[in-house]
Amino acid sequence: MRALARWLGLLLCALALVGSAPVARADSLDDQVRQIAKQLQCPICESVSVADSPSELAGQMRALIRKKLEAGESEQQILDSFVAAYGDGVLTEPPRRGLSLLVWIGPVIGLAFGAAIVWLVLRAWRRAGSAEAEPSGVSRNGAADGVAVTASLDGTLGTGADDEYLRRAMGELERARRGLGG
Amino acid sequence: MSELGRIAVLFSLLIAGYSALAALAGTRARVPELVQSARHGVLAVCGLMTAASVMLLASFLTHDFSNRYVYEHSSRDMPVQMIGAAFYSGQQGSLLYWAWTLSIFSAVVIVQNWRRNRELMPYVIAVLMGVELFFTLMLGVVASPFERMPRLVSDGLGLNPLLYDTGMLYHPPMLLAGYMSWSVPFAFGIAALATGRLDAEWIRATRRYALVAWIILGIGNLLGSWWAYHVLGWGGYWGWDPVENAAIMPWLTGTAYLHSVMIQERRGMLKVWNLTLILITFFLAVFGTFIVRSGVISSVHSFAQSSVGPYYLSFLSLVIVGSLLLLFWRMPRLRSDNRLDSLWSREAAFVVNNLLFLGVTFAIFWGSVFPLASEAIQGSKLTVGPPYFNQTAGPIFLMLVFLMGVGPLLPWRRGTREHLVRILRAPVAAATLVTGLSVVFGVRQAPVAIAVWVCAFVVASISGEFHRGALARRSAAGEAYGRALLSLIARNNRRYGGYIAHLGVVMISVAVIGSSFFQVERQVALKPGESVEIGPYHVTYEQIHQRQEYGARVVEAPLRVERDGRVVETALPGKRFYKNFERQPASNVSIQSGPLDDLYIVLAGWQELAPNTPDPTGPVSLLLFVNPLVMWLWVGGIVLAIGTLVAAWPEPGRILAPATLPSGAHPAVGRA
Secondary structure, eight states, rough: HHHHHHHHHHHHHHHHHHHHHHOOOOOSSSHHHHHHHBBOOSSSSSSSSSTOOOOOHHHHHHHHHHHHHHHHOOOOHHHHHHHHHHHHHHHHHOOOSSSGGHHHHHHHHHOOOOHHHHHHHHHHHHHHHOGGGGGGHHHHHHHHHHHHHHHHHHHHHHHHHHHHHHHHHHHHHHHHHTTTTT | HHHHHHHHHHHHHOOOOHHHHHHHHHHTTTTTHHHHHHHHHHHHHHHHHHHHHHHHHHHHHTOOBHHHHHHHHOOSOOHHHHHHHHHSSHHHHHHHHHHHHHHHHHHHHHHSSSSSSSTTTHHHHHHHHHHHHHHHHHHHEEETOOOOOOOSSSSOOOOOOGSSSHHHHHHHHHHHHHHHTTTTHHHHHHHHHHHHHHHHHHHHHHHHHHHHHHHHHHHHHHHHHHHHHHHTOOOSSSSOOHHHHHHHHHHHHHHHHHHHHHHHHHHOOOOHHHHHHHHHHOOOOOOOOHHHHHHOSSSTTTTOOOOOOOHHHHHHHHHHHHHHHHHHHGGGGGSSSOOOOSSSSSHHHHHHHHHHHHHHHHHHHHHHHHHHHHHHHHHHOOOOHHHHHHHHHHHHHHHHHHHHHGGGGOOSSOHHHHHHHHHHHHHHHHHHHHHHHHHHHHHBBBHHOOOOOOOOEHHHHHHHHHHHHHHHHHHHHOOHHHHHHHHHHHHHHHHHHHHHHHHHHHHHHHHHHHHSSOEEEEEEEEETEEEETTTTTTEEEEOOEEEEETTEEEEOEEEEETTTTEEOOOOEEEEEEETTTTOOOEEOOOOEEEESEEEEEEEEEEEEEEEEEEEESOEEEEEEEEEEETHHHHHHHHHHHHHHEEEEHHHOOOSSSSSOTTTTOOOOOOOO
């Protein structure tokens, strides 16, 4: 347990050192236009950003972005001006406000809901009665048990839980295979 | 020829319907002859659908433009292999392909189970033929590839330029077959519900069919990524397009299914859940086919709107309602046989695995339908693009990768925390070391460092499993290490095939991480002789030229590429203009691929002296990318396929039944 704590501590220190560096920004004007255009959705095409769209409107939008950059506007100002003109739908990343906040919350709620169900199921399993309660269940699984035996052997063999047991089991299996004229 | 094709489809429709009914009637009324004739019906449908497909292919190859579908999707100047591909390029042809491959798979399933699973098979036949009936109905009524043209024409329209690519030969048939092949495990699941034989029998019967469906769909998706990468020219391989999402969702739930059925096989738990999962997977597979083929959610893929919508919706509703009814009817019999012995067990890990897979599927589904929903609610359409999917699905995928490293180390039934800690020490140490090195060599973003750690951890964990197993074999059976490794895999092919597949997934993850976080892109305008630096490359533009190829005008801009001072091969990005599609050129993306990165160049634009004549002295506009580690995406896919093959391999004979020696024989003298 102590050792684990030490390793975890090391890991956390390492991560702290790394931190989150800003992504290197492009230098030329062309690249800057492209970076901004990538965050805007082409209003008339499907599933294509303004940066990648071959349409005329996208070309005009890219020219407008370039003009604004030359005039000294910041990236956020340019994006905001497009949102003012076309609405929130022009951004490829849905904003975290209003109705579109729901799209971000959805998966979180979904996972939390799922996790709750998993928790309940795991708890119910730990308390549930075993196969003895239903005799028909045993006979139905009679054939399955044969498989289960080799399967659980299979399971133990791979974990390295106990190397000595592993070696002995492997040896016995090998002898058995050979003994049957293999 | 078209007439024969149409008749073949019609007869398939009738016989499929007959087979489904005969199988059901035969098994309920205990008339084995009816079931037998239903079996023959399946084979007949296979023959008829093959005939219909051959007719259509023949129509294409002989340029029979009296067939409307052939006219709309091919032309005389197309190369032969493209004509073959044109078969499934349109809606009607791809439906025919789906129905044809389903008839083949159904026939194979029937033949393989001719004497086995006698109780389940009639219902399997009924379900498979029911699905076949639906598709042949659509083919016969609303989407026939055998319609006639009202007048004579000498040449066809040709194929959409975007489809003129080798990717077209592989991606659609794989993906469509991937969707289709989930019908088989689904049919067995329904059969299990109908017969009440709800233990692991149906799962054992379908293990290989499920693996085959899963790998076909997985490869179909990877081929789609490869195609997008080298055809669409935006520098990436996955755009979170609605149709892409519709293709990955059944694969994700299918992966969850592959894992959770192992719990039912070994411990008789999760019965309801496995049936639910296969139902969800089949539903998503048909839904995916629907999305691709009906243009309901428009995307790069929707080449035609159509009238098949109502048919699909009715079929999907029927599938859902029918399956749920069966499920509820059998619910009392679906109790778990065993209890959970410990939270530190593989059962618990598989449950978490399912939670994460279903979670990421839901996140993708949510993001895909949200624009439609927002339009319905507030009138304006919100865009849910790659940033959303990367930020929601990304972390969940990473957690799943982590689980790939922990899960195999957990034993079935009973593990302890101490045992887990002990066995995790080596992989954790190795992963931390690798991460440390990566930070030293330039990784500065926390998400990347975490991802590197997780991938290294999984590789270390899986390698440890191989190593321990090989050592044990070596000391027990006296084999050399290399031989021990091979026989370990051969004798435990399910387990170790799975590990190999997991390694393939790690390779894919590494490729995704590298190319997502370290991509460099530049857009430049270059005159002849000018050059640009990008990453480790120095690229010089030479001179633009034009040529003819297969009825297309090709404009190309040769570029000399140097890496670290040495000249690499010349890059040749360009654009192709096809007759009838002058305003929609296809891109020849130049990709120079290596284990470290890809140099990816698109010819975006150029000046013209006169219409259709590029100016050799003018500037060209180029889009350049350095995409690190993308090659490992494809290599990982191959490793994944190999692992699946190993896992699906027929197992060596089990030693459960003791052999009886004939009297008088001597048992083998013991060898020591």
